[in-house]
Amino acid sequence: MKILVIFTGGTIGSTVENGAISPNRDTKFFLINDFYDRFGRVCDFLCREPYFALSENLDAVTLNKLISEVKSGLDAGFDGIIVTHGTDTLQFSAAAVGFAAREAKIPIIFVSSNYPLTDTRANGRDNFKAAVDHIMSGGQSGVYIAYKNHDSAVRLIPANGAYTFLEDDDRIFASKGAVSCDVSDFTLCDDPEILVISAHPGDGYSYSLDKVKAIVIRPYHSGTLPTESEKLKAFCKRAWKTEIPLFLCGGAEGLTYESSSQYEALGIIPLPCAPFAAAYIKLWIGISRQENLKEFMKNGG
Numbered sequence: 001m002k003i004l005v006i007f008t009g010g011t012i013g014s015t016v017e018n019g020a021i022s023p024n025r026d027t028k029f030f031l032i033n034d035f036y037d038r039f040g041r042v043c044d045f046l047c048r049e050p051y052f053a054l055s056e057n058l059d060a061v062t063l064n065k066l067i068s069e070v071k072s073g074l075d076a077g078f079d080g081i082i083v084t085h086g087t088d089t090l091q092f093s094a095a096a097v098g099f100a101a102r103e104a105k106i107p108i109i110f111v112s113s114n115y116p117l118t119d120t121r122a123n124g125r126d127n128f129k130a131a132v133d134h135i136m137s138g139g140q141s142g143v144y145i146a147y148k149n150h151d152s153a154v155r156l157i158p159a160n161g162a163y164t165f166l167e168d169d170d171r172i173f174a175s176k177g178a179v180s181c182d183v184s185d186f187t188l189c190d191d192p193e194i195l196v197i198s199a200h201p202g203d204g205y206s207y208s209l210d211k212v213k214a215i216v217i218r219p220y221h222s223g224t225l226p227t228e229s230e231k232l233k234a235f236c237k238r239a240w241k242t243e244i245p246l247f248l249c250g251g252a253e254g255l256t257y258e259s260s261s262q263y264e265a266l267g268i269i270p271l272p273c274a275p276f277a278a279a280y281i282k283l284w285i286g287i288s289r290q291e292n293l294k295e296f297m298k299n300g301g
Contacts, residue, residue, distance in 0.1 A: 001042070001043035001044065001079045001135070001136050002043070002044050002046065002077060002078050002079055003043055003044070003045050003046070003078060003079060003080050003081070003082060003132065003135055004045075004046050004048065004073040004076070004078045004080075004081045004082070005028070005032070005045050005046070005047050005048070005081075005082045005083075005084065006047075006048050006049070006050065006066070006069050006070065006073075006081065006082070006083045006084070007025075007028045007047060007048070007049045007052065007084050008049070008050065008051060008052065008053070008055070008062070008066060008083065008084060008085050008086075008093075009051070009052040009053045009054060009055065009085075009086060010054060010055045010084065010085050010086020010087065010088075010090075010112060010113075011054075011086050011087060011112065011113050011114070011115065011116055011124075012027070012031070012084045012085070012086070012111065012112050012113035012116075012117065012124045013025070013027045013028065013052065013084055013086075014027065014054070014116050015027060015116055015118065016116055016118070016119075021054075021116060025049070025052055027116075027117060028047055028049070028084075030117060030118075031084070031117060031124070031125070031128060032045050032047065034117075034125060035125075035128065035129065035132070039129070042132075042136065043079075043132065043135075043136060046078070048069060048073075050062075050065040050066055050068070050069040051065050051066075054086055054088075055085055055086025055087065055088045055089040055090065055093070056086070056088045056089065058088075058089040058092065058093065059190070060188040060189060060190045060191075061190075063092075063093060063096050063188055064187055064188055066083070066093060066096075066097065067096060067097055067100045067101075070083070070097050070100070070101055070108060071100065071101060074101065074104055074105075074106065078106060079106060079135055079136075080106050080107040080108070080109065080131075080134070080135030081106065081107070081108045081109070082108075082109050082110075082111055082128070082131045082132070082135075083097070083108065083109070083110045083111065084110075084111050084112070084128075085110050085111070085112050086112060087112045087113075087114060087165060087170070087172075088165075090110060090112050090145060090162075090165075090172075091145070091159075091162045091163070091164050091172075091275065091277035091278070092277045092280065092281055093110070094110045094143060094144075094145050094159035094160075094162065094277075095159055095160050095162075095179065095277050095278035095280075095281040095282075096188070096281045096285075097110075097143055097159065098142075098143035098158070098159030098160045098278075099160070099181040099183065099184060099186075099281065099282065099285065100184050100186065101143055101184070102143075102181070102184050103184065104141055104142065104143065105141050106135075106141050107131075107134055107135050107139055107140065107141055107142065107144065108142070108143045108144070109131035109134060109135070109143075109144050109145070109146050109156070110143075110144070110145045110146070110159065111124065111127045111128050111131050111146050112124065112127065112145075112147065113125075113127065114170040123147070123148040123150075123154075126148045126154055127146045127147055127148055127154055128146075129154075130146045130148070130154035130156070131146045134146070134156060139156075142158065142159075143158070143159035143160075144156040144157060144158060144159060145157045145158075145159060145162050145172065147172045149170075149171040149172065149173075150170070150171065151171075155174070157172065157173075157174045158174065158178055159278075160178045160179045160180070160181075160274075160275075160278040161174050161175045161177065161178035161179070161274070161275060161278070162174060162175065162275055162277070162278075163175055163275045163276075163277075164275065164276060164277050175273075175274055175275040176273065177272055177273040177274040177275075178274055178275075178278065179272075179274045179275070179278035179279050179281075179282050180299065181282045181285065183285060183289065186285045186288055186289055187288060188284055188285065188288050189284075189287060189288040192213065192214075192283070192284045192287045192288065193211050193212050193213045193214075193287070194212075194213065194214050194215070194216060194280065194283060194284065194287070195207060195209070195212045195214070195215045195216070196215075196216050196218065196280070197215065197216070197217045197218065198217075198218045199217065199218060199219045199220050199224075199225055199226075201226075203226075203229075203231070203232075204231050205229070205231045205232050205234065205235035206231075206235075207235070209238060209239065209242055209244060212244055213244070213287050213293075214244065214245050214246075214247065214283055214287065214293055215239055215244055215245070215246040215247065216247050216248075216249050216276075216279070216280065216283065217246065217247070217248050217249070217268065218248075218249055218250050218276060219248055219250055221250075223248075223250065223260055223270075224260060225248070225260075225263075225268075227260075227262035227263070227266065232266070233266060236266040236267050236268065237267075239267065240267045245269065245293045245294050245297075246266075246267055246268050246269065247268070247269050247270075247271050247279075247283070247297060248263065248268050248269065248270045248271065249271045249274070249276050249279045249280075250273075250276060269294060269297070271297060272299075279297075282296075282297065283297060
């Protein structure tokens with residue numbers, strides 16, 4: 001068995017130095033050698049490193065490099081691909097690769113760690129082992145995230161259906177919905193100019209729309225916004241006048257609240273119930289390809 005391991009940095013590729021978590025390229029040798037020490041040389045790993053950084057510094061340059069590296073490995077005779085990645089932007093990168101490699105015939109699995117690998121609390125080695133096991137067992141092809149919550153076993157979550165991490169929680173969950181995208185040929189532009197707004201009480205909606213190409217509002221957990229707010233109404237009107245599409249991403253399915261019935265009148269386009277990270281990446285793809293965003297964000301795009 002031959003497995004391509006693409007190292008990108010992140011916590012799984014970091015050590016603690018001078019009281020701070022910092023990227024350390026030597027961690028890739030620790031991860032591979034630790035696996036061989038524990039389980040023997042049951043497969044052959046080929047390691048590549050398109051870039052190496054903490055994942056909060058993810059941008060179009062690094063994402064495009066990662067996508068290119070993954071695609072180059074699809075027809076190189078590997079039985080599977082593992083991408084090591086930081087947790088902060090894990091779902092964004094996984095979604096981008098998931099769209100770009102949606103016809104892959106081998107498993108592509110993202111692996112991260114909630115703590116540096118030298119920390120006894122770290123789940124990175126378990127996540128890596130689960131990814132290897134899936135590939136070696138001839139598991140289903142596609143793009144996944146392998147992740148072990150502290151209260152469960154390692155799970156494989158589809159890349160386009162994973163929720164972003166909460167600020168105070170290192171668990172990751174699968175969404176009931178997922179984002180589909182029929183486009184796999186794309187290069188992400190440097191500046192998508194997407195304005196993201198999270199619902200919170202007292203918002204004056206005084207955001208500048210200069211250079212903005214699209215707006216995404218993340219509602220309260222039940223899918224609601226303060227539709228009685230004159231400030232929200234004025235903001236939506238500004239967006240409508242400048243022909244900036246305004247999308248709503250998130251919220252509950254099924255029975256909705258009275259306030260949600262006002263979205264059409266305000267020009268707000270609710271997206272199918274799905275995780276924000278994948279929806280954001282799809283919108284970025286649409287902007288990069290100069291698509292009609294309202295049409296592109298519907299269904300498969």
